[in-house]
Amino acid sequence: MGIPVIDAWHQTVAKSMPLTCLNGSVIGIDATYYLEGFLQPAKEPLLSALGGYPLALESTIVKELSDLQNAGFKPHFVFNGLDFGIKDDPFAPSIQASRNNALAFATYERDLATEAIVHFRSSGSPTAAALSEFLKKVLHEHDISFTVAPFSALAQLVYYEKHPSQYIDAVYGPSELLLFGIDKLITKFDLMYHSYEISDKGSNKKISQFLLEKSKFWWIDRRTCLVELGGVSTEVFIDACLLAGSKLLRTFPPLLNQALYNKQITIREVVNLIISCGRSVAQVCAQYATDPILKEIDYLDRYKQMLTCIKHHVVITSEGDIETLDKEHAPSDIHDCIGQRLPEELNMYLSRGMLRPRVLNWLTSGTVLIPAPYDGGDSGEYQKLVKHQLEPMRREALSLLADSINRYYQRKEITTKIWFDKDYEAKFNIKDLLPSSKDLLSKWNVKADAIVEQRKRLEATSESMLPGSFCFAVRSLADSTFATRTITPKSKDEEKVLLKTRHEITANAVWRFLQLRGYLDNQHQLTTWGKVLEVTLSASGPNKDLEEAAFLAIELLRLGLLTADTMFQGYSGAPVQGSDIDKRNCMLISRTASLAKLHHQPKGYSGPLSRHLLSYNSIVSSLQSSLRDLVEMSLATMFLEGHVDRERSDWMDLSLGLPLYEERSCALGVITMTYLDELCTRDDPTSESTRAEMKIKSQGWVEYCDFPASLNDSFRLWDSVYKGVQLAGKEVKDKYIWDEANEWLSHRR
Numbered sequence: 001m002g003i004p005v006i007d008a009w010h011q012t013v014a015k016s017m018p019l020t021c022l023n024g025s026v027i028g029i030d031a032t033y034y035l036e037g038f039l040q041p042a043k044e045p046l047l048s049a050l051g052g053y054p055l056a057l058e059s060t061i062v063k064e065l066s067d068l069q070n071a072g073f074k075p076h077f078v079f080n081g082l083d084f085g086i087k088d089d090p091f092a093p094s095i096q097a098s099r100n101n102a103l104a105f106a107t108y109e110r111d112l113a114t115e116a117i118v119h120f121r122s123s124g125s126p127t128a129a130a131l132s133e134f135l136k137k138v139l140h141e142h143d144i145s146f147t148v149a150p151f152s153a154l155a156q157l158v159y160y161e162k163h164p165s166q167y168i169d170a171v172y173g174p175s176e177l178l179l180f181g182i183d184k185l186i187t188k189f190d191l192m193y194h195s196y197e198i199s200d201k202g203s204n205k206k207i208s209q210f211l212l213e214k215s216k217f218w219w220i221d222r223r224t225c226l227v228e229l230g231g232v233s234t235e236v237f238i239d240a241c242l243l244a245g246s247k248l249l250r251t252f253p254p255l256l257n258q259a260l261y262n263k264q265i266t267i268r269e270v271v272n273l274i275i276s277c278g279r280s281v282a283q284v285c286a287q288y289a290t291d292p293i294l295k296e297i298d299y300l301d302r303y304k305q306m307l308t309c310i311k312h313h314v315v316i317t318s319e320g321d322i323e324t325l326d327k328e329h330a331p332s333d334i335h336d337c338i339g340q341r342l343p344e345e346l347n348m349y350l351s352r353g354m355l356r357p358r359v360l361n362w363l364t365s366g367t368v369l370i371p372a373p374y375d376g377g378d379s380g381e382y383q384k385l386v387k388h389q390l391e392p393m394r395r396e397a398l399s400l401l402a403d404s405i406n407r408y409y410q411r412k413e414i415t416t417k418i419w420f421d422k423d424y425e426a427k428f429n430i431k432d433l434l435p436s437s438k439d440l441l442s443k444w445n446v447k448a449d450a451i452v453e454q455r456k457r458l459e460a461t462s463e464s465m466l467p468g469s470f471c472f473a474v475r476s477l478a479d480s481t482f483a484t485r486t487i488t489p490k491s492k493d494e495e496k497v498l499l500k501t502r503h504e505i506t507a508n509a510v511w512r513f514l515q516l517r518g519y520l521d522n523q524h525q526l527t528t529w530g531k532v533l534e535v536t537l538s539a540s541g542p543n544k545d546l547e548e549a550a551f552l553a554i555e556l557l558r559l560g561l562l563t564a565d566t567m568f569q570g571y572s573g574a575p576v577q578g579s580d581i582d583k584r585n586c587m588l589i590s591r592t593a594s595l596a597k598l599h600h601q602p603k604g605y606s607g608p609l610s611r612h613l614l615s616y617n618s619i620v621s622s623l624q625s626s627l628r629d630l631v632e633m634s635l636a637t638m639f640l641e642g643h644v645d646r647e648r649s650d651w652m653d654l655s656l657g658l659p660l661y662e663e664r665s666c667a668l669g670v671i672t673m674t675y676l677d678e679l680c681t682r683d684d685p686t687s688e689s690t691r692a693e694m695k696i697k698s699q700g701w702v703e704y705c706d707f708p709a710s711l712n713d714s715f716r717l718w719d720s721v722y723k724g725v726q727l728a729g730k731e732v733k734d735k736y737i738w739d740e741a742n743e744w745l746s747h748r749r
Contacts (some may be wrong), residue, residue: 001035001128002174005244005267010175010220014187015226019215019589022170023072027186028157029147030173031079035128044604045121048101048374051617051666053523055135059602060694061138067191067210076159076168077125077139077146078153079132082361084338085309086302088250089749091419094371097124099173100270101374105611109572125374133661136353140191140652148351149323149337154180154314159697167318170219176246178222179238179310188218229271239312240270240280241304249306252284253293273481281629314338339341340364343405345640352651352669355636356515359397359629363409366521368394373618375611377420380616381567386622387418389559391426396516400633402642410434435584438637441512445488445497445643448504454482468657469507471547473514474526474534483524484510490643506657508643516630517555526732528556536724546658551596552624554720556595560621560733562721564588564741573610575673578680586676587742591616592721593714594669599706607702610670617666671702672714679748686747715749718742 038061038357039203046052070077087147092260104119139146149156153173158165158180171177172186192214197204226232231242245251255265277283285300293299312330322344324330335341342360349355362368370386377383394416396578402409417428451467454476458465465472474621491497499505514520517531526534533554540546556562564584568574575586594613635658638644655661675698679685682694697705727737732738 001030001036001247003176003178003241003244003465004248005129005227005265005270006178006241008264009267010187010225013224014218014220016190016216016218019068019071019189019191019217019408022217022274025073026169027073027075027170028160028171028173029077030077030078030153030157030171030177031132032128032153033174034077034172035131035135039126039131042703046605046609047119047120048097049104049120049547049609049611049614050605050665050667050670051374051614051621052667055600055605056115056603057131057134058138062142062535064189065142066248067142067212067215068189071215073169075134075205076160077144078156079146079148080129080151080349080357081149081155082151082339082342082357082364085150085306087092088297090369091371092419093124095419098372098374098376100124102376105572108609118225131450133241133356134663136652137661139658140353140656141674142557145355147316147401148353148357150314150316150342150347150350152309152313155325156315158182159315161218163318165318166169175220176248178220178225179248180313180645181240182665183223184219184221184330186217186219186407186718189215190218191215197404199449215461216306218502228270231280232271232275234272236274236279238307238607239279240272242306243274243281243284244270248310248523249302250297252300253297254288254291257291286731291622304395308334308337312338316351317544320344320351322347337465345635346405349636349639349651354655355632357626358625359401362394362414363401363412364400364416366412368414370416370418372419373573373621375568375615375618375619377615377618378568379567379615381561381565382619382622383418385559386618387421387424387560388649388728390622390626391416393630395428395433396437397626397629399430399436400438400630400637402430403434403436403438404637414695437493437516438641441515441634441637442641442643443487443489444508444511444522445490445499445514446486446508446511447488447499448501450482450485451476451507454495455477457482459683461542466623466657467503468510469544469547470510470514470533470551470659471537471540471542473507473510474519474530474537477511477520477524477526477530478534480525483526486524492718496644497643499643500648501693502650502653502657505635505638505644505654509631509638511636512638513631516634517627525699529554529582529728532724532728532731535727536720539720540717541720544659545721546713546720549664549717550720550724551593552620552627552664554724555623555627555726557618557721557732559623559727562588562591563733564591564737568612568615571611571615572630573612573614573670573673573676575680577677578685580741582680582744584737585744586680588737589676589714589718589742589745590669590673592669593717594711595620595664596668596717597664598667598671598702599709600667601704601712605667605702607667607705608674610673613617613669614671616669617664620664620666624660624664628658631658631660667702668710668714671698671705671707674698674701674746675711676745691748711749715745718745738749 030653044056047054100123104116109114154177161171170186171182177185192211194211195208197206226237242249243252254260277287281303288294312334313325315323411431413429418424458475463558512545519533521527535545536550540550553562564587575583679694682690684690722742725732
């Protein structure tokens with residue numbers, strides 16, 4: 001993020017001040033820029049080899065934010081909202097990242113660990129944008145405020161800083177903020193620490209002490225930039241920054257022509273180019289009119305659109321209204337430059353973090369983009385999943401949302417595009433999906449007293465089977481009498497029927513979701529798959545992670561994807577020891593284990609890898625994202641249809657109270673596979689002594705990991721899923737393999 005030529009140049013004009021100068025201030029922070037600062041120098045190198053959220057990043061962020069707050073200022077984060085502007089090739093970054101990851105795995109497979117780590121670290125995945133939901137959760141749990149902008153966080157930050165009430169005193173973010181009118185910009189926090197070691201239980205523990213008085217921050221101001229460039233006007237400076245290239249607008253193509261510029265361009269050269277052409281970008285384009293790329297992409301039109309975006313961007317006010325900057329001079333077709341506007345109610349839910357932007361983006365842009373996953377997504381199973389099997393869920397989510405807002409969106413045509421088939425464009429009109437299931441779902445308005453009473457019947461503790469969890473949702477409806485009582489159409493007396501508490505809202509949202517997924521019938525009774533799910537969740541116990549892993553397992557079973565089939569031919573990291581049956585059993589058990597979490601300290605992962613299980617994680621991740629979309633749209637329609645009391649402040653609590661919030665890594669699957677595969681190298685893999693020895697040895701495979709607790713969760717998840725498989729019977733593909741694997745595992749756990 002940032003304008004590369006400005007970032008390379010501004011070090012000569014940047015100034016530093018003591019961090020204590022910010023005491024008593026509110027600092028607006030661009031969330032993406034902040035995350036990128038962590039990912040670039042100190043990224044957990046094996047993150048792109050495992051998938052999921054970082055293991056150590058949360059503690060690192062919390063430590064730094066605590067230190068910044070000790071300086072006496074209050075941070076307020078701003079996240080990007082909906083996509084805006086024109087993207088050249090939306091698939092290029094994910095394709096390149098997957099290629100980099102493939103190179104890293106190829107290096108790892110040649111036992112070049114150090115070189116592989118370098119490649120993994122620089123793979124380009126995950127992006128800061130992919131970790132936005134992770135950061136929102138961290139901020140909320142530590143009582144640090146944030147806003148999600150309608151579109152760009154850059155415009156929202158400038159609006160806050162320039163507002164007469166001056167909601168923030170200064171801004172920390174990328175150099176693109178200079179284009180949006182920021183005058184003074186903090187570009188870096190330079191925090192100083194004193195490190196020393198202490199003896200702790202026989203080992204040395206490293207301690208870092210924050211040194212506030214020696215810490216400082218770096219900042220630049222636009223006026224100095226203009227002076228250093230020869231006293232150019234603000235307009236010329238903005239034009240030069242745009243033509244130099246950033247994420248806002250690609251670099252002016254002739255500047256990349258080595259025949260014209262045989263070295264890295266500088267901001268001064270771009271400024272001089274514009275001045276030589278009468279300070280007109282149109283004249284600059286005319287001078288290079290024969291450039292083939294310039295003509296192909298109509299660069300001048302793109303420049304004009306982005307300049308309009310900057311001048312007339314859309315922000316959310318402190319009152320929750322959506323406002324166009326300098327509206328009096330904005331063109332009537334501003335939506336063609338920025339994007340379609342959502343109803344203000346939806347923007348408010350987005351701004352508070354209750355909804356993610358993904359489905360909203362599909363609706364406003366009219367395009368569903370499916371990028372390449374970390375592993376490349378080359379398998380037929382993965383491509384079939386994202387191209388065909390998940391399409392009904394995407395359409396369900398879109399129809400639910402569109403059916404609850406204005407008619408313009410109910411006639412919207414949607415096109416699905418996919419990275420591995422550039423010619424593929426599946427089109428449908430939302431009107432053909434209507435009416436949606438919203439009227440059927442509107443019969444879920446179960447109030448708090450009924451929920452509390454049913455939890456008591458289930459003997460749920462304060463920490464188990466919380467409303468909004470899969471376990472409570474399904475086990476409560478196993479009681480057919482209670483299920484009948486949950487048919488609660490909205491009353492005409494709105495005040496009496498409105499759902500008000502967080503538990504009321506999340507419980508009803510999950511019930512609606514389960515009905516959409518076919519676990520409940522129209523009478524709110526468990527279907528065949530609902531009964532399978534109930535048996536599975538009952539066996540998983542009151543553990544949120546395991547119950548969500550078990551739910552994903554059932555979804556994968558229904559899709560025919562939780563199998564021992566060879567899905568990723570040629571990929572390393574599959575079981576290699578023992579007979580074919582040993583390998584098959586190990587694969588099925590490890591894939592199941594990969595759905596749950598590893599017990600790991602907040603430090604970077606260091607242990608065995610499996611490209612095979614990373615590829616399977618891509619399947620899990622795509623499925624989970626689609627399921628989460630549907631959960632969120634179930635919640636959104638409750639608000640949009642007036643079933644919920646909107647006078648509230650617990651927006652992020654609602655989001656976190658719904659299942660499937662956090663991404664999963666394949667780490668637990670990897671260590672489970674390693675353990676079972678290693679057992680097969682022993683003469684007597686089933687003896688108690690061999691298993692005990694292997695469990696002791698395995699502690700050294702993954703540093704900072706509680707191996708016994710992790711392995712226990714792996715086997716506990718297997719047991720719960722196997723109970724579901726037994727009940728499902730012929731509904732499960734190759735059930736006999738599950739029976740064989742369960743018997744095989746019983747002698748190795």
